[in-house]
Amino acid sequence: MKKKKNGDIKKLLVKDEKIYFIRRLYELINHGYMLEDSIEFLMLQYSANDNTINYLKTELANGKKLSFILKKLGYPSSVVTKMEFAEHYGRIENMLLEIEKYLRIQKEQREKIVKTTRYPFFLTMTLIILITIFNLLVIPQFQNIYTSTNIKMDMQVSILINILYYLPKVLISLILLIAILILYLTYLYRYKKARFLKLIIKIPLINNYFIYYISYQYSQELSLFLMSGFSMKTALNEIISKEYNYFFVEFSKKIEISLAAGDTFERATEKIIYLDKSMAKFINHGRKNSMLDKELSLYSDIMLDSFLKLVDKRLKKIQPVLFFILALIIIGLYLVILLPVFNMASSIR
Template sequence: MKENKWPVRDQARFLKRTGELLAQGYSLAEAIESMTFHLEWKRKADIKRSLDQLREGFPFYLILAELHFNKELISYVYFAEQHGGLVHAVTEGADMVLKREADYQRLKKLAAYPLFLGTLTFLLFFFINKVLLPKFTSLFSDMNMAPNIFMAIIRAAGDIIPFLLYFLLSIAVLSALYYNLIFRKLPVMQQKMKLVKLPVAGRWIKLLSSHSFAVQLSYLFSGGLPVHDALKVFEQNRHEPFLSEIGKDIISKLAAGEDFDKAVDDYPFFEAELPKIIRHGQKNGKLDQELYFYSRYCLKELEDKLETSMKTIQPILYSFIGLLVISLYLAILLPMFDMMKGI
């Protein structure tokens, strides 16, 4: 099928509406067919092909994969088809992706104004540093007047900023080379192990990995699957290489006699609480519920960290830009006042 990727928001809305129709008693084919009346014409052709494939017996998750849907949404549908809870899993997966997309759009909007302000400030800074400041410096030298502190700040910033930009550009180029030549060729579990070592992003990646693993396991356990069979479902999920490798690796550890919670505890890309949750759930016989509630906790932690990061970064950015703007204005105004006094 020719690639015609839907926007993530449209994908999530489509699945959410499909889940709502399933909850009202529609069959999967009927729900998808009903959705065609609410879609743009360019999407209707995709849906008609999907209906034909569905009636021929294709799994729904494979159809979504051919439509180039988001990997997380495909994964939710894949696991839902294994444990039979398609309605709940699809609706929750769509809600999660919609919430994440809304957070991403909000983050873009919050970053747009500081980015515009920073660009404008940089252009103003460049003009003053390269055009006006040398003229004032020359004039001050002719009049035997000492430059003020704000002129010194601008001059120092003018020396530092180019080196900082070159440094950041070098880091970006080296990172891109490392990713393309080395990182992307590593096994997916080694990639995760390296990513969780990053100073700030590592904590986020741990929460995401723990959430994904816990929520999918909870669905499989709630469907009545034992641990080994649930992990076998993970292993067979070829559309999510990380979860597939995790399932395969844990199965080998269980075969060697290791306990399930101990096997999970060996991975640095999971939160330290996850093995404890598994151990507690196995003791009280409510492992599916324990994992589900823990997955909700991970999601809440991610949302809180996003909110905290935005509240921290914005004031720092605005303070820096504000200080630079004030220095620019005072570097121009103060020399003018000094010259007026000398007249």
């Protein structure tokens, strides 16, 4: 196997390889291999050059931990922080399984969204191309015929031609507006998180996606802390002090303020408008049974399932609409072709 050239270590693992790397690392450590040996073996498997392997081995020998290696390999900050947490308070093997599950869920989400949106997008682009070609090639020919024969164009034909002329422009404008909105929200999410929070909750339809997804993430995070033996107060303090996720920090600060004011934990979460209201019921049930960590873990799974179902449900609604539009356009194209023919035939008689 050919060694990869020297370069950015972050580019060593691409896409799905990050998931498989975590899985293989878990298997090696679980079978008794030392971390340094496991990393070296996997680096050889992924064709890393000798400089990269020696660099990582040296860093490990100097006291660096697995979280440092994952960061160097380009894993997201959420994964690196989870591993740092395990290195201080839990078992690395268990956290590797959690990280693998986390990365697989993200992969499934991306694939599901791409799969569901691919066909509507292809259909929309086909409609735009079809109508554009028709406007460029067919309609001018009929207009020339009307002009050369001095036959007056019927009102119905004129309306249909205008609709088919402006429809591609309307569809393209709509796609551009959606793209601009997505880019703007992405920019706010990355660089202006406070403004993003204020805006996202006000946008109909989109706000539900955010509530489900952030509720899934936050409840999963709290569950990990509680399963490692932390109290809720300590877990909130850890989240705030680490500052690795802006949203988690903001929610934790608000919960701490509510707890200091005498509210229960479930009441404190109810006050956060970005979290789903059902979270309080699971917290209440978990506290009564002394199983809050498991209840939060169950709740996070339910929120993730709700998020995926909502994405699937709403995207599937797009397809019948596009089919209906396509049917109307095809009918319109036939009418635009046939009506002038009948009209000219009547005029000739």
